[in-house]
Amino acid sequence: MTDLPKKLKLKLKKRQDNNALRSLTLPESLIDFSSNDYLGFARGPQIYEAAGQIMAKRNFLHNGATGSRLLSGNNGLYMELEELLAGFHNSEVALVFNSGYDANVGFFASVPQRGDTVLFDGLIHASIRDGIGLGLAKSYKFKHNDLENLEAIIRRCRKTGTPDGEIFVVTESVFSMDGDSPDLPALTQVCTSNHCRLVIDEAHAVGVFGPNGAGLAQEYGLEDALFARIVTFGKAIGCHGAAILGSETLKAYLVNFARSFIYTTGLPPHSLATIMAAYDHLSVIHTPIGSDRSGRNTALSLRKNIESFNQNLKTLNLTQFFIPSQSAIHCCLVPNNERAKRLAQNLRESNFDVRPILSPTVPKGMERLRICLHSYNREEEMNGLLKAIQKHTPDFA
Ligand SMILES: Cc1ncc(COP(=O)(O)O)c(C=O)c1O
Structure with missing residues (x-):
């Protein structure tokens, strides 16, 4: 196999120097705050x-x-x-x-x-x-x-x-x-x-x-x-x-x-x-509970989790760090690739699967943790995650 041209190797090195090198990892069995499987359909039997x-x-x-x-x-x-x-x-x-x-x-x-x-x-x-x-x-x-x-x-x-x-x-x-x-x-x-x-x-x-x-x-x-x-x-x-x-x-x-x-x-x-x-x-899953076709009302669980997450942001005084959102996607701004990566790693060590989004995927200064909420996230999991983030807020600036 012939090697990558030198100029492309240099591009890779630059990515590495900027702390922005992407690489493939296998999923670990952590609490899911990163997948787009908002309703658990991907794993629904x-x-x-x-x-x-x-x-x-x-x-x-x-x-x-x-x-x-x-x-x-x-x-x-x-x-x-x-x-x-x-x-x-x-x-x-x-x-x-x-x-x-x-x-x-x-x-x-x-x-x-x-x-x-x-x-x-x-x-x-x-x-x-x-x-x-x-x-x-x-x-x-x-x-x-x-x-x-x-x-x-x-x-x-x-x-x-x-x-x-x-x-x-x-x-x-x-x-x-x-x-x-x-x-x-x-x-x-x-x-x-x-x-x-x-x-x-x-x-x-x-x-x-x-x-x-x-x-x-x-x-x-x-x-x-x-x-x-x-x-x-x-x-x-x-x-x-x-x-x-x-x-x-x-x-x-x-x-x-x-x-x-x-x-x-x-x-x-x-x-x-x-x-x-x-x-x-x-x-x-969108059918109200009590009617003929209702399963567990998964859609409602997701909406409730979004509401509760936003409420907890207020209670824990974290709203200033988050982009306002009523959807399943929430972002905690942690400017700087190195800091965003380090915080995500700390959270992963506490069992929370949260991914950093780095520049150049987002503009410089807007690096962040992207937190995806799901119908299956439990209240104590969301609270645990926010408390863990709260502990690290002094490192954000
Ligand atoms: C807004 C938006 N449009 C399109 C896509 C691409 O969709 P797919 O993953 O099916 O290629 C994505 C996926 O990340 C997305 O977020």
């Missing part, structure tokens, strides 16, 4: 069994898709799943991609054209940035969740841009790193009145917010005003894959032009069946 039944019932006993969806990789499960997703999310249609990364790259690399403009929130996910980077449209970022700044940029673009250029605006309904949310109804209003096409990435909202976990756009009844939504299945849904929700014509366009859809093997049938089973389970 009912979903696992139901997925097997879905495949067996349809006599669909294949291991792999066998090809791209445009060649041999499409099948009845895909069609059934897309119909289910469109109905569940109150969308004209749905198009399944292999991952949220693929969906965002495919959309933003192919839909905005030369002469168009993409306006993206300053904290938008890397997959959207990568997609925009592959496309031909101009792009500008607006200040995080700042609608006045967005409107000012829209006005400037309308003055200076191509007269018939489209403006796309993209944001996340729950931000993956900060856990906060934009004012979606107000943002939708700004986009509608300025004739912009709004795209919302619901990766961290699906399963948690909205009717039966359908997401925040549906919570506010905004579906018809949006150009597209991206829902992903690797977070609260507990499996893998993603879908773009939108119009029939958008779907036809993506099938023809989104390269991350066209030039890749389809998902294995078992993944499709797992998504179907997980969506069925969503309506069970």
Whole structure:
């Protein structure tokens, strides 16, 4: 095997010198405050069994898709799943991609054209940035969740841009790193009145917010005003894959032009069946206790944990260190890679699985611990974690 070129080795060394070298580790059996499995679906035996039944019932006993969806990789499960997703999310249609990364790259690399403009929130996910980077449209970022700044940029673009250029605006309904949310109804209003096409990435909202976990756009009844939504299945849904929700014509366009859809093997049938089973389970866990289909109301447990965590932040005088959040994602700012890493290590030694998020993943000075809450975290675990953090606050500055 030949060695890595010297200039790349130097890049690695620089990462190491900045305390930002990434490496793969195996999960330890600590208390989970780091996974995106907000509702415990990834390890849910009912979903696992139901997925097997879905495949067996349809006599669909294949291991792999066998090809791209445009060649041999499409099948009845895909069609059934897309119909289910469109109905569940109150969308004209749905198009399944292999991952949220693929969906965002495919959309933003192919839909905005030369002469168009993409306006993206300053904290938008890397997959959207990568997609925009592959496309031909101009792009500008607006200040995080700042609608006045967005409107000012829209006005400037309308003055200076191509007269018939489209403006796309993209944001996340729950931000993956900060856990906060934009004012979606107000943002939708700004986009509608300025004739912009709004795209919302619901990766961290699906399963948690909205009717039966359908997401925040549906919570506010905004579906018809949006150009597209991206829902992903690797977070609260507990499996893998993603879908773009939108119009029939958008779907036809993506099938023809989104390269991350066209030039890749389809998902294995078992993944499709797992998504179907997980969506069925969503309506069970969101059903109020006492009615026919209710399981343990897992969705309610998560909401209660979020409330209780926020209450404990106040009681322990820790709010100043945390980014305000009503979602399952909470961030304790610990500026400096070295300090954030050290604190995460201390917490891990106390049995809490908390990961540091370092620069360059977040801007310098915004390094943090990212704490994910779950339906299955116990009150004493959350309290124990916050008390352990409290002990270390003198080291933050
Ligand atoms: C906001 C957001 N969009 C998209 C993705 C990508 O989704 P996936 O993990 O399915 O590729 C992520 C995952 O980290 C995310 O946080």
